[in-house]
Amino acid sequence: MTSLYEQLGGEPAVSAAVDIFYRKMLGDERVAAFFDDVDMDSQAAKQKGFLTMVLGGPNHYTGQDMRTGHRHLVARGLNDSHVDVVIEHLGATLTELGATAEQVAAVAALANSVRDDVLDRPQGASPARC
């Protein structure tokens, strides 16, 4: 089965998605503070990693990477509500790019599957959401 990454058009589509997604995140005061880094270019490169990962494109991230990569944000208060916002903007971004409702749901499921890693708690600790 081809990944959604390929179905949407691979790298160029993800590049377009980064702009749309990152603009939504930065423009949303519920989560913008987490992205207040001086270097927008490297932030955007990381968001590209994020999108490639949740779209099932080529990536080498592990659950452990997700833990260590977000631990500094958890220390600053990252919680389930922020993950929900990410999934919300992710869905809206993909819809803008022409993804179907089923495809959006599949991506949301993939993002949800690493929720515990991102929030640095034991797997299965959270009540299932979505």
Add this chain to the structure above:
Amino acid sequence: MAAILYRGQRVELAPGESVLDGLLGAGIDAPHSCRSGHCRTCLARAVDGPPPPGSQEGLKDAWRELGLFLTCKGVPTADLAITTVDDLGLEVGATVTEIARIGRDVVRLRLITDAPFEHRGGQFVSLVRADGLARSYSTANLPGRDDFLELHVRVIKDGAMSGWIARELAAGTRVAVRGPDGECFYVPGNPQTPLLLVGTGTGLAPLFAILQDALRHGHRGPIVLLQGAVDAGGLYLVEELEALARANPLVEYVRCLLRGEPGVGLEVGPIHSILKARWPSLRGWKVFLCGDPDLVLDLRKRVFLAGAALRDIHADAFVMKPRASSSV
């Protein structure tokens, strides 16, 4: 099979091997991280030979123009000589030919380099004094048109380099220039794209080069230049820029002051408010931001939120990173 030439070493690639795989396989500690084309740690520059197909996808056009590519992506089709980004930076000797005060605290330096110094108008270079003291300044003129290199130096009280330039430097003094570096320059190929240039202080220097380069290449889209300062005394090159705007209907030159009276081509208020009122949507624009680091950071976010694509926003790293402290 293609081979990679790197730091004097020749690395033969196996079929299907990426540049990065080849280098690592040969025991070279090449920088890398994600190996999937996102993190850009493995960025290198093709100095002779074509970058591998696909290895420049998603990079800014200025980077592509400089031959930068991701070593983890694509398979070279021909022999390729590369440098890593750290290796960039040629140093050439130069002689100062002219020093002129062109603003309240701005000095214009012109230098002739001993050997041709390849750069794009608007990139920055390090000016190196005989004792090794070095500071970064943007180039303000166009190679190919002028045989000299023009730098605008903001004179800072007690500034080690700028103070020396203002007080002691004389025509005939020997210095060196190192570089060039940076992504603030005009890339031909999209003549219709609207350009927004925003600068404060000597951030005007690269914008001045970009503006002239765009006109030289027959740019056909609108070009908006906003020059910001606290008060009128902080502006410079005003007459030259007004003349440029009069001669080119595509160019709109707006002075933005925090204090003063509004007038023709002169607005009063924070630059971001002026931008928002006059150019609320920047979708499809190419943007260059140069000058005060805090302002650049703030504007960068605002122009992005106003619709400019990330890869179309250019702000030179030397004002963003700690190196900025050495740019005085």
